[in-house]
Amino acid sequence: xxxxxxxxxRRWLEIETHHHWLTREGLRLLDFHRQARLDTGGFAxxxxxxxxxxxxxxxxxxxGRMAHSYGLAAMQGVPGAASLSxxxxxxxxGLLRDEQDGGWLVGDPAATEDRTKQCYLHHFVALGAATATxxxxxxxxxxxxxxxxxxxxxxxxxxxxxxVESYTQGWGELTDYRGGNSNMHGVELCLALADVRDEPLWLxxxxxxxxxxxxxxAVPRDYRILEHFHGDWSEWPTYNAEQLHHDFCPYGAxxxxxxxxxxxxxxxxxxxxxRGLEAPAWLFVDAAALFEASLRDGWAxxxxxxxxxxxxxxxxxxxxxxRHWTHxxxxxxxxxxxxxxxEAHYEHWYRHVWDFIDTTFIDRARGGxxxxxxxxxxxxxxxxxxxxxxxxxxxxxxxxxxxxxxxxAVAVTMQDG
Numbered sequence: 001x002x003x004x005x006x007x008x009x010r011r012w013l014e015i016e017t018h019h020h021w022l023t024r025e026g027l028r029l030l031d032f033h034r035q036a037r038l039d040t041g042g043f044a045x046x047x048x049x050x051x052x053x054x055x056x057x058x059x060x061x062x063x064g065r066m067a068h069s070y071g072l073a074a075m076q077g078v079p080g081a082a083s084l085s086x087x088x089x090x091x092x093x094g095l096l097r098d099e100q101d102g103g104w105l106v107g108d109p110a111a112t113e114d115r116t117k118q119c120y121l122h123h124f125v126a127l128g129a130a131t132a133t134x135x136x137x138x139x140x141x142x143x144x145x146x147x148x149x150x151x152x153x154x155x156x157x158x159x160x161x162x163x164v165e166s167y168t169q170g171w172g173e174l175t176d177y178r179g180g181n182s183n184m185h186g187v188e189l190c191l192a193l194a195d196v197r198d199e200p201l202w203l204x205x206x207x208x209x210x211x212x213x214x215x216x217x218a219v220p221r222d223y224r225i226l227e228h229f230h231g232d233w234s235e236w237p238t239y240n241a242e243q244l245h246h247d248f249c250p251y252g253a254x255x256x257x258x259x260x261x262x263x264x265x266x267x268x269x270x271x272x273x274x275r276g277l278e279a280p281a282w283l284f285v286d287a288a289a290l291f292e293a294s295l296r297d298g299w300a301x302x303x304x305x306x307x308x309x310x311x312x313x314x315x316x317x318x319x320x321x322x323r324h325w326t327h328x329x330x331x332x333x334x335x336x337x338x339x340x341x342x343e344a345h346y347e348h349w350y351r352h353v354w355d356f357i358d359t360t361f362i363d364r365a366r367g368g369x370x371x372x373x374x375x376x377x378x379x380x381x382x383x384x385x386x387x388x389x390x391x392x393x394x395x396x397x398x399x400x401x402x403x404x405x406x407x408x409a410v411a412v413t414m415q416d417g
Contacts, residue, residue, distance in 0.1 A: 011338070011347055012354075013400055025362070026397035030073050032367035033390040034084060036062065042091030042108075048385030050367050057111055060096045060104050061121055063088045065391040067128025071135040072398065072412050085132050089139045092125055093146075101170045103150050115169035119155045120182040120248065123163075123189045126151060130192040134409040148193065155186075160233065161208035162186075177236075180227030181248055183209050184257060187264050191271055195407040200275050206268050207280075214261055214286050223286075223293035224253035224313060225261060237313060244310065244319045245382065252310040252318045255298025256326025259333040262290040263399070266336045270404035284340070291333055295349070298326070304375045306356055320375035324361045325392035327353055335400030350400065357396075369393045 012018040035050045036043040042058025043066045067088035073081035098109045104125050106114045126147040132140035154171065155163050163186040165179045190206035193199060217235065218225045228239035228249065240251045265287040272279040298307040302317040307326045309319035331353040338346035360377055361369040372383035379385050395408070402411040 012351060013335070013338075019401065022397045022401065026073075026394055027078065029368065029390055029394050029397070030070070030078060030081065032387075033066070033069075033394075034080070036066065036388075036390075037084060037087060041087075041095040043088060045386060045388030046368070048363075048366060048368075048370075048379070048387055050387065057108055058091055058096060059388075060092070060106055061124050062388060063091050063096060064121075064124035064126075064128035065389070067092065067137075067140070068124075068131040068409075069390050069394050071128070071131035071137060071140075072394070072409065074135045074137070075409075075412050076415065082135065082137060085128075085135060085137045086139070088128060089132050089137055089143055092128065093139055093143045103154070103171070104147075117154070117167040117171060118182070119151075119163050119165050120179070120185060122147060122151055122155060123182065123185045127185075127189050127192055130189070130196045131409040134196050144197075148197075151189075156205065161205070162212055162233075163209070174231070176231035177239075178229040178231060178233055179249065180213050180225060180229075181257065183213055184261055184264065187261075187268065191264070191267055191407045192409055194271060195405075195410045200277065203268065203271055203275070203277065206264075207272070207283075210261075210265055210268060210283070214265070214290070215282055218261075218290070219286065221253075221313065222315075223258065223289050224297065224311070224315065225257055225290075227254065227257065245321060250310045250319060252312045253297065254310050254326075255294040255307055256309070256323065256329050258290045258294030258298075259326070259329040262287045262294070263329065263333040263336045265290075266340055267404050267407070271406065274405045288337060288341075291337055294330070294333075298330075302375060305377065306360065308375075321380055322360070322373040322375065322377060324357070324369045324371045324373075325389065327357050327361065328392040328396035331357070332396055332399045336404060339400075339404060361393075363387075 032050055036046050038044050038058055042063040044052045044056040044059055047053055067085050070081045070085035074085055098105050103117050104121055105112050129140050129144035129147055133144050157164050163183050165177050165182055166175045187206045187209050190202040194202040226235055228236040230236050240246050240249055244251055265283050269279045269283040297311045297315045302308055302320050306322045308317040309321040309323055312318050331350055334346045334350040338350055363370050368387040371387050371389055372380040374380045401415055
């Protein structure tokens, strides 16, 4: 028996000290990001020192993620978390809501120039409202009803069995584009709605989305996920070919999304089985294959440590940036596959990615996590010294300790330690 086998014979998640470490890191993140609260309503992005930049206003996506994250923390028994989640819910219900046309914009409707209505954004308003509803936050249930009504009327397409992307100002025109990123977070939302609202229809919708994006389009591409499509769902592999570093819609395949889809598919499999519904065998097969493909393409594929941001359709690095969220999703996927299979391979990667995050992203001097690094692991000059995102890092401290089903907002109440 090898020394390595002995070392891996006991999982980190079976060790009390590791649970304490995850809890401490989660609490540290929550403390840092509470500084994003605006007295005028909602939450703003933080700079690297945990300050709100001068002139920064409420950001709808960040506020939705804060409603979700602090809602989870409230259910864990973190003092002050419920009031922060409620602060987010109030802003989403008032300040950030588009009273003129309905729905939500990227920021305060009185101040933002971007008047488009984006599916991705609405999914985070709904996720925040769903988690806050589960946490019993005042106003959350009403907000959830409102945003789900908008999503069903405007963004879920029964004909396409997928989510459409965006509309021009005032819901004027549906854009001729379909996106994988918004549909991936749509699957995340579907899992939450199925359990928080006890509506299994959302699991059927999640399965339809996964079947299209992964089983139909990613499998033939050697599990590199195509994220860009024309309005008729014909493939658009050259989309944003001149924008290799785009934050939400870059050219090529994003290994971090491969990990995220992999984990969500395992949650979906478990959720279907928990309700006695059929979970196709390909859900697990594709989830495991996505994990391996994302490692193959992403991990140190340019010769430097960590995960590259994107690769081209031959698997060569396109954007060499190191982003914190891709690593958070890699370890969460490793934890989910470890839970599903018990295989030491996933234990190895769970430990390895946490070690890399610990030495690379966790900022013990100033708080929070470094979020946008270049391939030299220095602060990315194109992005600057910023720390706007609690959501991915905080979830990384929770997900490995929770069952694959029910959904996160329900499962967190079952957390032990």
